[in-house]
Amino acid sequence: MDGNLNALTTIFTEFYYWVTVVFMFLIHVGFCLYEVSASRHKNHMHTLMKNVMIIPLVTITFFLFGWWIYWTFPNFPLFGTLDLDAGQNNLPWSETMGTNLSDHITGVFWAAFLLFSWTAASIVSGSVIERIRSSAFWIHAILIGSVFWVIDAAWGWHYAGWMVRELGYHDAYASGVIHAIAGGYALGVLTVLGPRIGKFDSNGVARIIPPHNPWLLAVGIFMIYTGFWGFYAACNVPIISPALIDGQITGATWTATNIYLTPTTLSAITFNFLMSLSGGLMAAYIVSKGDAFWTFSGGLAGIITASAGNDLYHPIQALLIGAAGVICAYKLHYYVERKFKIDDAVGAVAVHGYAGVVGLIISGFVLWGVPSSPFDGYAAINPIGQLLGALIMFGLLGFLPAYLVTRVQSSLGILRIPETIELKGLDFVDNLSRELAEEHLVAIEKERSVQDQTRS
Amino acid sequence: MSTIGYQQWAVDLAQVTSIYPFQGSEIIMTIIGVVFWLGWHKVQFNQENQKMNGAREAETDPSDTS
Numbered sequence: 001m002d003g004n005l006n007a008l009t010t011i012f013t014e015f016y017y018w019v020t021v022v023f024m025f026l027i028h029v030g031f032c033l034y035e036v037s038a039s040r041h042k043n044h045m046h047t048l049m050k051n052v053m054i055i056p057l058v059t060i061t062f063f064l065f066g067w068w069i070y071w072t073f074p075n076f077p078l079f080g081t082l083d084l085d086a087g088q089n090n091l092p093w094s095e096t097m098g099t100n101l102s103d104h105i106t107g108v109f110w111a112a113f114l115l116f117s118w119t120a121a122s123i124v125s126g127s128v129i130e131r132i133r134s135s136a137f138w139i140h141a142i143l144i145g146s147v148f149w150v151i152d153a154a155w156g157w158h159y160a161g162w163m164v165r166e167l168g169y170h171d172a173y174a175s176g177v178i179h180a181i182a183g184g185y186a187l188g189v190l191t192v193l194g195p196r197i198g199k200f201d202s203n204g205v206a207r208i209i210p211p212h213n214p215w216l217l218a219v220g221i222f223m224i225y226t227g228f229w230g231f232y233a234a235c236n237v238p239i240i241s242p243a244l245i246d247g248q249i250t251g252a253t254w255t256a257t258n259i260y261l262t263p264t265t266l267s268a269i270t271f272n273f274l275m276s277l278s279g280g281l282m283a284a285y286i287v288s289k290g291d292a293f294w295t296f297s298g299g300l301a302g303i304i305t306a307s308a309g310n311d312l313y314h315p316i317q318a319l320l321i322g323a324a325g326v327i328c329a330y331k332l333h334y335y336v337e338r339k340f341k342i343d344d345a346v347g348a349v350a351v352h353g354y355a356g357v358v359g360l361i362i363s364g365f366v367l368w369g370v371p372s373s374p375f376d377g378y379a380a381i382n383p384i385g386q387l388l389g390a391l392i393m394f395g396l397l398g399f400l401p402a403y404l405v406t407r408v409q410s411s412l413g414i415l416r417i418p419e420t421i422e423l424k425g426l427d428f429v430d431n432l433s434r435e436l437a438e439e440h441l442v443a444i445e446k447e448r449s450v451q452d453q454t455r456s
Numbered sequence: 457m458s459t460i461g462y463q464q465w466a467v468d469l470a471q472v473t474s475i476y477p478f479q480g481s482e483i484i485m486t487i488i489g490v491v492f493w494l495g496w497h498k499v500q501f502n503q504e505n506q507k508m509n510g511a512r513e514a515e516t517d518p519s520d521t522s
Binding site: 057060061063064092093094095098099100101102103133134135138414417418420421424428429430432 | 469472473474475476479482483485486489490492493497500501504507508510511512514515516
């Protein structure tokens with residue numbers, strides 16, 4: 001860090017990402033509240049524990065191999081080999097993956113991506129509550145959090161990713177690379193896992209299992225909104241010079257950029273975040289006829305739909321795109337539930353998956369012809385590229401691996417909890433040893449008092 | 457002796473890189489990390505099986521709390 005400007009830029013960038021990470025922690029807090037509120041009383045603590053343990057398991061695996069995948073996979077396997085040189089500094093035994101005075105960025109940048117990983121896993125977590133074994137779910141948490149979303153980020157959320165270069169793929173705030181893939185992954189698990197006991201009646205008609213605590217659910221979703229601000233900021237490079245970008249941008253004006261190093265501003269994404277949130281809330285209120293659960297979730301789905309292009313949209317465009325995505329997601333949720341008997345307990349496939357896919361497709365039309373990169377030789381944003389991108393995110397890297405792994409777990413009998421325990425509630429399992437210990441203590445006390453009475 | 461390689465801070469920070477203890481043993485630490493991670497899954501899976509089986513037996517025969 002020689003020179004005052006260089007030092008200031010470095011420390012600002014380090015602190016910037018650090019702040020986004022702290023904000024993004026609220027996403028996980030929100031998901032925990034949301035998921036527990038949606039579960040029934042008999043499953044509370046188990047539901048909470050299932051989500052909380054995402055934190056250490058995804059963190060350790062993202063340290064061990066997830067971060068390395070991001071840097072080595074941008075062109076692998078279709079357009080080149082693993083980029084081992086780029087991966088070298090991001091291996092778990094690299095000197096920059098620890099306390100190092102010559103590197104102020106790797107740790108905070110790693111953490112920003114890690115929080116995205118927690119989010120991807122947490123999205124899947126909510127949809128499978130009340131019947132999946134924790135051990136089975138945590139394998140999925142690692143796969144979506146430290147493997148598959150990271151591959152999609154290397155391909156489509158990296159300035160040199162092949163999807164950006166060849167397809168003109170554009171997904172500034174992760175409609176596809178976080179939300180569509182996580183929604184697709186959740187659907188893949190749900191297809192094999194099956195519904196909760198009692199979700200469908202004997203005629204196959206879905207019953208409503210309402211959240212046990214709508215108030216806490218609202219607090220949870222507000223936490224997620226708040227963390228989403230941090231997520232948006234974390235997706236940007238806060239300040240960079242054209243010389244450092246070393247692309248086609250001329251002049252000496254420093255700028256904020258998105259992950260592809262194309263220019264945007266914090267001001268722009270603040271406009272669009274709030275307008276797409278508003279569009280989502282308003283559309284969800286109307287389409288669900290004021291249902292609280294869907295209205296809150298609709299705000300989130302509105303942001304998710306517009307996120308692919310929220311670095312460039314006009315605020316009114318963000319509002320309308322957010323609204324359109326919510327209507328599609330809501331209709332698709334009930335269509336898939338009716339048709340395929342899919343029990344998505346929190347609507348995660350709709351809010352994240354369908355909204356993300358719709359957002360990518362819409363952005364292909366609205367941003368048609370816009371340069372996807374500051375570098376020469378990249379395809380411009382276009383509808384076909386965005387559609388293919390959506391299919392890759394939702395289907396190829398989301399649904400397919402989830403479906404295959406879940407099938408294996410199912411065939412081994414390690415996927416779903418026993419029926420008797422599902423009916424009794426998962427907290428029964430965790431509380432049983434404590435209850436037995438308490439009963440044992442009571443028995444000892446009774447025996448002792450009987451002996452005392454006999455002596456006296 | 458210092459585990460981080462520096463016994464005093466009378467240094468030019470521009471020349472300083474890693475300052476964590478036991479530099480040079482990063483690969484061994486990584487292997488220990490992997491063993492810790494995979495070992496956790498094995499222990500957790502066994503504990504979960506025990507709990508599930510215990511709960512299933514208790515549910516089948518509530519009078520038997522042994």
